[in-house]
Amino acid sequence: MLTSTFVHLKGIGPSTERRLWESGIADWATFLREPNLPGISPSRKVLYDVDLAAAQEQLDRRNARYFADCLHTRDHWRLFPTFGPRALYLDIETTGLSARDGQVTLVGLYRQGRMRTLINGDDLSRDVIQEELDQADLLITFFGSVFDIPYLQACFKGLRVSIPHFDLCFAARRVGLQGGLKHIERELDIARDSDLLTLDGMEAVRLWHQYHAGDEAALDQLVRYNAADTRNLEPLADWLYDRLSLRYGPPSLTPAG
């Protein structure tokens, strides 16, 4: 998908990109081979060739951060097949107050099949989150661009998020799926343990307070709830990528998985 992308070139939008695909320009290599292209002047073609060569070099270096800058946020989903294997799925729980007055209680991190839960008062710190982010090529959240990331950055000053961010909430809206994460999970038959089905964000706050009152079982349930939220982002991202590539990708592209 990434090497079929042209909308990162200045002056090329979705319409021109689609016209290129329909005229057989399916990827960067074909674009570079053709001396002339309909709708693109020779002087512009020279500039685009330079930009595409630079993009190819960055891709060869596996530099996801380069594409975070040159692609519009709404197109970061295109990076999923290339950088998805090194994606970091993230979901946080909080004390329920605003970022100014509240605290992050748990941070769920799922990467390369490994679930890690950072707990406030134990191993949760800015440096650990930063380390996890720095080791990933793509950040995947649900509504994280509005809630999780600004909340983390408010609580942990100086936290940098320089990798591309595939926010599944807005991707879901683009393919016609409304509602919160749990609602969408039910729509798509994405499973979670039965004792976690009735939990929501407010219940998570209550569990945290129960834990602080000495109830260890409450922490266990909270950790499992957060892990379910975090892990379930992976099948949702797969499903949304397929839908987005069908709707917005080149006609020749066969969706993965």
Added chain:
DNA sequence: TAGGACAGTATGGGGACCTA
């Protein structure tokens, strides 16, 4: 529990720019 506030993204309209 319900309505308002907030924040980030999506969308639509109009002006600017580019190609043929």
Added chain:
DNA sequence: TAGGTCCCCATACTGTCCTA
């Protein structure tokens, strides 16, 4: 020069949090 497309800005939309 006309038509098509892009870009920018304002507005709408949505999920979550806050407050009464």
